Amino acid sequence: MPKLTIDGMEIEVEAGTSVLQACEQLGIEVPRFCYHxxxxxxxxxxxxxxxxxxxxxxxxxxxxxxxxxxVIRTNTEQAQRARxxxxxxxxxxxxxxxxxxxxxxxxxxxxxxxxxxxxxGRYAEEKRSVPDKEFGPLINAEMTRCIHCxxxxxxxxxxxxxxxxxxxxxxxxxxxxTYIDSAISSELSGNLxxxxxxxxxxxxxYRFKARPWELRKTETIDVLDAVGSNxxxxxxxxxxxxxxxxxxEDVNEEWISDKTRFACDGLKRQRLDRPYVRREGKLQPVxxxxxxxxxxxxxxxxxxxxxxxxxxxxxxxxxxxALKDLLHALGSPNLDCRQDGARxxxxxxxxxxxxxxxxxxxxxxxxxxxxxNPRLEAPxxxxxxHKRYREGGLKIGLIGQQSQLNYxxxxxxxxxxxxxxxxxxxxxxxxxxxxxxxPMLVLGAGVLTRDDGAAIQAIAxxxxxxxxxxxxxxxxxxxxxxxxxxxxxxxxxxxPQPGGLDTRGILEGAKAGDIEAIYLLGADExxxxxxxxxxxxxxxxxxxxxxxxxxxxxxxxxxxxxxxTYVNTEGRVQRGRMAVFPVGEAREDWKILRxxxxxxxxPLPYDTLGQVRDRLIAVNPLFAATGGVETAPWExxxxxxxxxxxxxxxxxxxxxxxxxxxxxxxxMAKCIDAFVPSREGKxxxxx
Amino acid sequence: MxxxxxxxxxxxxxxxxxxxxxxxxxxxxxxxxxxxxPEKRAxxxxxxxxxxxxxxxxxxxKAAMDYVADRLGMARIRVYEVATFYTMFNxxxxxxxxxxxxxxxxxxxxxxxxxxxxxxxxxGIGPGETTPDGQFTVVEVExxxxxxxxxxxxxxxxYYEDLxxxxxxxxxxxxxxxESPTPGSQTGRRGSCPxxxxxxxxxxxxxxxxxxxxxxxxx
Numbered sequence: 001m002p003k004l005t006i007d008g009m010e011i012e013v014e015a016g017t018s019v020l021q022a023c024e025q026l027g028i029e030v031p032r033f034c035y036h037x038x039x040x041x042x043x044x045x046x047x048x049x050x051x052x053x054x055x056x057x058x059x060x061x062x063x064x065x066x067x068x069x070x071v072i073r074t075n076t077e078q079a080q081r082a083r084x085x086x087x088x089x090x091x092x093x094x095x096x097x098x099x100x101x102x103x104x105x106x107x108x109x110x111x112x113x114x115x116x117x118x119x120x121g122r123y124a125e126e127k128r129s130v131p132d133k134e135f136g137p138l139i140n141a142e143m144t145r146c147i148h149c150x151x152x153x154x155x156x157x158x159x160x161x162x163x164x165x166x167x168x169x170x171x172x173x174x175x176x177x178t179y180i181d182s183a184i185s186s187e188l189s190g191n192l193x194x195x196x197x198x199x200x201x202x203x204x205x206y207r208f209k210a211r212p213w214e215l216r217k218t219e220t221i222d223v224l225d226a227v228g229s230n231x232x233x234x235x236x237x238x239x240x241x242x243x244x245x246x247x248x249e250d251v252n253e254e255w256i257s258d259k260t261r262f263a264c265d266g267l268k269r270q271r272l273d274r275p276y277v278r279r280e281g282k283l284q285p286v287x288x289x290x291x292x293x294x295x296x297x298x299x300x301x302x303x304x305x306x307x308x309x310x311x312x313x314x315x316x317x318x319x320x321x322a323l324k325d326l327l328h329a330l331g332s333p334n335l336d337c338r339q340d341g342a343r344x345x346x347x348x349x350x351x352x353x354x355x356x357x358x359x360x361x362x363x364x365x366x367x368x369x370x371x372x373n374p375r376l377e378a379p380x381x382x383x384x385x386h387k388r389y390r391e392g393g394l395k396i397g398l399i400g401q402q403s404q405l406n407y408x409x410x411x412x413x414x415x416x417x418x419x420x421x422x423x424x425x426x427x428x429x430x431x432x433x434x435x436x437x438x439p440m441l442v443l444g445a446g447v448l449t450r451d452d453g454a455a456i457q458a459i460a461x462x463x464x465x466x467x468x469x470x471x472x473x474x475x476x477x478x479x480x481x482x483x484x485x486x487x488x489x490x491x492x493x494x495x496p497q498p499g500g501l502d503t504r505g506i507l508e509g510a511k512a513g514d515i516e517a518i519y520l521l522g523a524d525e526x527x528x529x530x531x532x533x534x535x536x537x538x539x540x541x542x543x544x545x546x547x548x549x550x551x552x553x554x555x556x557x558x559x560x561x562x563x564x565t566y567v568n569t570e571g572r573v574q575r576g577r578m579a580v581f582p583v584g585e586a587r588e589d590w591k592i593l594r595x596x597x598x599x600x601x602x603p604l605p606y607d608t609l610g611q612v613r614d615r616l617i618a619v620n621p622l623f624a625a626t627g628g629v630e631t632a633p634w635e636x637x638x639x640x641x642x643x644x645x646x647x648x649x650x651x652x653x654x655x656x657x658x659x660x661x662x663x664x665x666x667x668m669a670k671c672i673d674a675f676v677p678s679r680e681g682k683x684x685x686x687x
Numbered sequence: 688m689x690x691x692x693x694x695x696x697x698x699x700x701x702x703x704x705x706x707x708x709x710x711x712x713x714x715x716x717x718x719x720x721x722x723x724x725p726e727k728r729a730x731x732x733x734x735x736x737x738x739x740x741x742x743x744x745x746x747x748x749k750a751a752m753d754y755v756a757d758r759l760g761m762a763r764i765r766v767y768e769v770a771t772f773y774t775m776f777n778x779x780x781x782x783x784x785x786x787x788x789x790x791x792x793x794x795x796x797x798x799x800x801x802x803x804x805x806x807x808x809x810x811g812i813g814p815g816e817t818t819p820d821g822q823f824t825v826v827e828v829e830x831x832x833x834x835x836x837x838x839x840x841x842x843x844x845x846y847y848e849d850l851x852x853x854x855x856x857x858x859x860x861x862x863x864x865x866e867s868p869t870p871g872s873q874t875g876r877r878g879s880c881p882x883x884x885x886x887x888x889x890x891x892x893x894x895x896x897x898x899x900x901x902x903x904x905x906x
Contacts (some may be wrong), residue, residue, distance in 0.1 A: 157762075163764055164762075165764065166764035168767050179756070679906055
């Protein structure tokens with residue numbers, strides 16, 4: 001452990017710590033552009049120069065490892081002069097276009113120029129200018145502003161796993177580019193705007209929209225996949241202008257997927273801003289009172305078992321518990337939060353969770369992916385696997401459809417046969433798993449939607465047991481859920497009650513006329529023709545599939561417009577916060593259900609958010625522990641049965657449109673044009 | 688850095704769709720690749736690009752860079768980075784004769800302006816340009832490393848030294864006629880010996896003590 005002195009303070013650091021990191025531990029600020037905590041060290045901006053005793057010239061602190069007896073000074077005349085020199089050099093070719101630059105106000109170069117810049121330049125020659133690059137619909141490239149820190153190049157290679165950016169040319173002619181002017185095809189490309197310390201790479205849809213100091217910042221949770229990325233929503237007035245990542249080492253580190261970041265323009269389009277009732281075949285705008293009255297009249301005298309409720313993918317736990325209680329009060333046992341029609345064993349929590357946890361992936365040394373494409377289904381989890389892969393010694397096997405995953409894997413086969421072989425120890429990969437210290441498997445949620453989902457869940461459990469994935473302190477059995485609402489719904493038991501029907505049963509019942517009324521709580525992924533002649537109530541925020549078929553539409557709040565609880569695929573309970581008010585007459589979802597219950601004569605026993613949350617905790621105490629992950633006990637789950645030999649298909653084939661918000665987003669539509677070559681008429685989560 | 692045919696990152700000219708080493712070049716490439724352990728194959732990128740350029744009329748199309756990248760298991764952009772960094776790799780077609788005129792200080796002091804002017808007069812093209820018949824490309828280069836025989840011009844693989852305007856024109860005439868002028872000094876001196884002939888060690892060595900010592904040592 002080297003011991004060194006920085007600015008007169010002694011510090012002992014771990015071997016391999018750089019001088020810059022040691023300075024940070026002491027709380028000393030060192031300016032930097034190219035250094036980034038999560039990327040390799042390039043040491044090419046030279047902004048972090050500090051003075052080192054017995055060194056004839058200043059050293060780049062980011063790349064200098066601490067050594068015993070070093071004496072570092074960060075605030076001397078020499079260090080300051082050196083940094084000023086570097087700053088002047090960087091500014092030689094940097095345009096003075098801060099007033100029209102989107103980075104203005106949150107620019108590292110701007111901030112550091114205040115401390116180390118001169119108030120005028122000595123450079124009279126012509127500045128360098130670089131032709132504009134086309135990096136696709138998400139990232140705006142203004143490469144004249146580039147200071148060649150190479151953070152973006154390193155991000156693409158080391159985090160996103162796609163080597164598309166590079167520095168071509170040399171000297172003053174150096175340009176950061178894809179060389180062949182191609183869009184950056186990564187599901188994480190939006191993070192380039194965050195890693196870029198200047199205004200060279202910026203958020204294209206947000207271009208010229210706002211200045212950072214005009215924005216109201218709300219820390220909340222993303223719901224567009226089941227990762228539960230921690231985000232910050234920046235809004236002005238009632239408009240969400242952009243979404244940024246928030247640091248959470250256990251979930252998303254400091255990255256978010258492009259859908260999380262860029263689908264927010266979908267919050268402004270196709271919105272349901274007032275209640276509607278279908279009259280003479282057409283949806284007519286009505287008042288809240290009329291809409292609730294219409295429901296009350298229609299449901300009057302309908303037996304509870306002829307009513308059903310389905311919850312969608314983006315719904316908060318508060319709304320689900322309210323609907324569950326309402327259906328219970330109406331005597332209906334027919335409810336399901338798995339609108340995809342999945343039929344697997346939800347009785348044991350460990351059977352539907354990502355038990356290893358996302359940060360746990362970093363310990364894994366062998367991974368078996370089953371019927372999943374994590375790159376499209378959860379880019380953040382894929383980035384963790386890629387991070388682990390780069391450390392070396394990770395073996396990855398895949399059963400199911402092959403796809404480009406940014407890391408090499410062994411393809412074991414397409415269907416249940418290789419899975420059985422691994423379970424029986426007859427496949428070579430079984431030996432790899434058995435000889436690993438921390439083996440894990442990831443079962444795609446798409447596989448569970450098959451008719452034989454429960455059987456495959458059981459086989460996967462056998463694989464986990466047979467290869468030693470489950471032991472105290474390590475659980476390698478993982479289900480990669482796709483919907484932000486799913487685990488919350490399962491945890492609070494939004495499932496068929498005794499004698500009740502599940503999603504498939506409800507839809508069959510609707511077709512046969514046994515189900516008279518269906519309450520869709522944000523459920524949009526069901527083919528509307530399957531509701532038969534049933535009376536459909538749709539509560540949600542977008543005029544998507546569900547609303548088009550509905551007889552009564554109740555406008556709810558999108559995830560940025562309500563305080564909601566979500567449980568991610570790991571089982572992590574997280575709270576989203578209201579960033580803007582719901583549009584028009586839309587209301588928070590649990591309040592709508594509370595108001596409706598009053599009209600139906602079965603008032604729900606809660607009037608405040610706090611009371612709803614108390615009810616949540618009463619239903620499942622897990623909801624009390626927000627932020628962390630409670631290890632789910634390992635029990636028997638799944639149903640042994642016949643599994644079909646049909647190859648496993650990943651559930652998401654179009655990353656950019658999987659839910660009502662991203663389907664309404666123009667930016668996502670542009671991404672599909674740019675990145676999805678042939679879609680063959682499929683949209684979002686087909687099936 | 689002077690303007691040369693190698694400048695400019697974005698590929699604009701007609702690019703062939705595909706590229707592959709011929710049997711002869713493939714054999715040479717395999718020999719080069721064999722020098723490196725399999726996980727360090729990327730180390731062979733510069734010699735392989737050089738081979739590709741040689742095979743492809745002295746310039747590197749994008750297809751050739753892609754071919755080298757795929758062959759070595761590298762990301763393509765990593766190869767573009769290397770190829771664009773070195774001015775010796777031509778990213779655009781060049782004439783049959785690539786004339787690299789050194790204009791760095793020693794050559795300039797010894798009259799490289801005149802040499803460049805001769806090219807302009809004889810061929811009608813300036814630095815960075817190619818004659819319409821595709822025979823000649825003239826570029827300015829920084830120090831060619833033959834300052835003792837300045838001014839110097841590299842044409843293809845050969846150096847032509849001790850040039851002046853008329854000598855340069857004569858060289859170009861020979862090349863235009865399809866001849867192969869003799870490389871080296873154009874004033875006739877051998878290697879880099881003094882231009883006025885030997886100035887030292889002009890007499891026969893005296894019978895030396897060393898010779899005596901040598902015989903003595905044998906005894």
